[in-house]
Amino acid sequence: MMNRCGLLTLQKEPVPLKSIEVELEVRDHVATVVSTLNYENKEDKPLEAVFVFPLPGDAAVCHFSAKIGQTQIVAEVKEKQKAREEYDDALSSGQQAFLLEESDQSPDIFSLSVGSLPPGESASIRLEYVTELSVQADDGLRFCLPAVLNPRYQPQGSEGAGVQVTSVPASLVPYSLSFSARVSSPRPISKVESNCSLDPLQYLNTDQTQATVKLAAGHKFDRDVELLIYYKDAHQPTAVVEAGQASAEPGSLMGDSVVMVSLYPEFPQSVMSSMASCGEFVFLMDRSGSMGCPITNSKQQETRISSARDTLLLLLKSLPMGCYFNIYSFGSGYEHIFPKSVEYSQQTMEEALKKVEQMEANLGGTEILQPLKHIYSQPCIPNQPRQLFVFTDGEVGNTKEVIDLVKKNSGSHRCFSFGIGEGASSALINGMAKEGGGHAQFITGTDRMQPKVMQSLRFALQPAVVDISVTWDLPKEVSVTVLSPPITALFQGQRSLIYAQLSGQCSEAAEGCVTVKYSLAGHPSENQLHFSLSPAEDTGLTVHRLGARTLIRSLEMDERENRGQQDGGVKEKVVQLSVQSGVSSSFTAFIAVNKDNSEMIQGPLVRRNIPTPLPNSMAKCERTTKESIFRGVVHDMAAAPEQPPRDPLLHLVSLQGASGCWLLDPALATALGKTNEEVEKSKPEKANSEVWATILALIWLHGFKMDAKDEWELLAMKAASWLRAQNAPCVTECVDAGNVLLGCSVKKEALGL
Incomplete structure (x- = not known):
């Protein structure tokens, strides 16, 4: 369970992690991130250092290595249980070992164990991952380096103890962070913005297609680092073909070429101007204790819950006459304003607004599964498509269960999700929207929640796109295996990504074509993209790894759906694909053992938990709570501050x-x-x-x-x-x-x- 072991300041324990250096390389809309963690044991006993930290939920971790003195050890991917046993065996026989694994409950939390670091010894750990950048409402591409890890609430009676997390207020984090980024794109880079102070953008060429930027000196580790990158003409569809690995077997995923296609469907204006005037809108609002925290460090008076109340006001005023709606709120338990969705009228709107004005962050822990089950148990209203809007700060322990439930019910509704505040789980927010055929938004830094939510309401009022099919037209000697799950949702101007493996040989000049067909408001439509089959220069294996990660995530979900049925084959497939591609999964881990150190490390190991930063707003918020909000206990906030004047x-x-x-x-x-x-x-x-x-x-x-x-x-x-x-x-x-x-x-x- 994500609980908080004592703060570092209380433990007074030395921390062997000294600094983290992060280098980001963005190519168009894909990012490669290299983090170097520098450790040093200044104690007189050998140590085991354990660090639990967040990564983006859709990241593909593809390299892990350790350097001790002049010795470089590169980790291998192995089945998780085997890797853990090998790690334990190495430590008990006095060898140094390093283990990196994904949490069983949530794919955006990793645990790194550095074992047997002798007195006076230094080690530097290199961790590399690739991730796609999501497109924001204003066409910016969002990269987030999660720096803070909010404690995740584990529902009562849930399985698995999960990971132990030690966290401290950001101002007390004893290690430093440096961050630099290099951006390149076929299109000019118009600007780069951030929620943190940056040094000015430096262009590296005259056509402004390459630039570097870094965090200003003195960055406090008190928030996630968010970069928004803007290109000119961001909505051009593109296809990147990447050559396979020469050493891999032809016909295997890593041996063949892989293509990444990004499409931006444009719908006819006539359809876009006719907003739907029907629908059942269900709003699900997090009212756990942590929603009483400020949204940002800078605006202390605006709490997550007050911003959410303002947002519900705008949503309720913007709904079309003739639709149906209901509002649920949840913490350790859940409540709803009406027993079932009601028709939208002056009377029902006023009744709902009265209740919204009284909403406080006073319902304890974050148990989202039960209200979702209740919503899905309600029969759908004929000719009123269900649209679910979920607002949460995402401090949920059972992420995979929640996403699986949304997927199971994706045939009857669309799910729009909003992650509020620093440290919201990207795996939860993106996963719900992706499996629910909707759209995800993150509200951090100085963002106002309202414009982002209203953009999602516009998407919800767009007619649903149905009968989506993707067809490939390739030379006869080339065959295609699609790695991505089928596209279930398309929105005006929003990107859809497809990964596919291309097997067979073809001439240098050969071309391929991909066509997406769909039906919108009764009109058949299509978008087409022609692309060259000759591989792009110098992309490393980024596209292969993202393709492998996409396929691994789909297979993991199938495995959870079919658990208990007699098919153990899916897990084996995931392990095999993970080992072959070098990309982490929930069934594998990275393991490195230093077989060179001839001297056995003597004496029992002392365990040191490396603390992760808790955002300062959360730390301040905690000091005003009379009882711990992470035990699921309903608590009183300290006397409410005076209300600021109404906007x-x-x-x-x-x-x-x-x-x-x-x-x-x-x-x-x-x-x-x-x-x-x-x-x-x-x-x-x-x-x-x-x-x-x-x-x-x-x-x-x-x-x-x-x-x-x-x-x-x-x-x-x-x-x-x-x-x-x-x-x-x-x-x-x-x-x-x-x-x-x-x-x-x-x-x-x-x-x-």
Whole structure:
């Protein structure tokens, strides 16, 4: 179980890990990360150092080696139990050994054991992994180096003790982190942004397709390091063919060429402008104790739960009339606002908002499995496709079980997931969205949750793409084996990646073509990509390793689904593929034994747990909790800080009716920054008061809040369609008078009228 052994400061134990150096190489949308961990034993006894740390959930760990003095030992991938036995045998016979393994519960947590480090000895451990970069709402590619590991809550009665984690507040971490990145792409790099301070971007060539960047000196280890990389024309479909390994057997995955295809489907504008007006929207909100923590270190007053309440307000105001909805919240147990999903109306919206305003982070631990089971047990409503929105800070111990449950129910719904705050589990958030045919978002640093969630609502309102098929057109001497699971979801402008093994020989000039066909709102569509079959220069084996990782993850999931059935073959397949490709899996581990050290290491080993950073916001949050939030005990937060004044945008939004209109009343005047008298007096004589109020609200949004348009665009569209349905006279007069009153110059067309 992810529990917290005493803090380093309490233990007063020396830490043998001195520094971590991370080098990132980004090529287009794939990253290779090399971490070097430098150890030194300053004690008079031989040590075993154990470090539990996070990695991106979809990373393929592909190299692990240790250097002691002049001796370099490269680890091999072996079946996990064998590797553990070999490690124990080496230690008991006085040899040095190194073991790296993935946690059984969650693929984004690894444990590294450095065994038998003699007094005065130094060792440097090199760890290499490859990962894909996900595309954000604004087309930035996101790389995250997880630095902080939040304690994961283990549900009561769950199997397996899992990994022991020692964590300390980030300010007390005794080792340093240095980080540098090199970015190259066929397209120019327009900018690189980060949640941490960076030195300026240095371009390495005149066409700006290569650049380097590094963390500014004095970086505190108090947050995940997030880089957002922006290219010009990011939405070009691409295919990269990578040559196989000369030493590997032809016909094997590593011996053949592998292609990585990235597609960006573009849907016709006519379809995109017709947002669905139906659906069952189920919002599942984490209210465990850790949701009471600040979202960031910089904005202490904004907690994860307060941001989530604001987000639910925007979501409820943006839903289409005629849909159904419900809101669940969970901690150690779960609650729902309505016994089952209800039709969206003024009355049900108001009832839900009253409950949302009272939501606090007071439900204890993070048990997400039970509410999910309850939601899935509810019968679906005919002609109202179910859309599930899950908000969590992702401190869940049983990640694989949760993802398997989402996958099992993926035929009846789409799942959109949001990871809130530093250290949210990428394996959980990405896994739920991927298996649930939806979209994942991470909300960290200075991000506002609202624009990201509203983008996902737009995706949820897009018509579902069905009958997706991928066909390959290749020269007759080349055959294709697809390594990726079938594509189950396509969204406008979002990338889909496909990996495939290409067997057979062909001429240098040969071309291949991949076609994705699908049906959208009853219209058949297709996107095609032609590509050269000659391998790209100098990509190492990155594409092979990512292809192997994709296939390993699919097989692991099959193995969990079929557990208890008499097919032990899947596990053997995973072990074989993992050993052959050198990529880690849940059934294998990396093991290295130093057979060169002629002298036996004498004496019993002293174990030292290397602490991982806990984000400072979490550490501060913990100090205000009266009881531990990780034991699943419902706790009181310390006296709540005074409420900051309401955001003017959210104030105006809170006054909108379910149908899309606003009422003419003193509350609206206040939100617009006017007196009731001014608003009443400026109203054109023949205008209906609700029409006038709604036009004023729309002018205010367009005139003063264009920078937050992503947040209010859907509810403004709803207001405009309400206005059009009124066929009201004197709309033009109202727009002119409203502009005069509010000091704006917004055109009637801009309001969608």
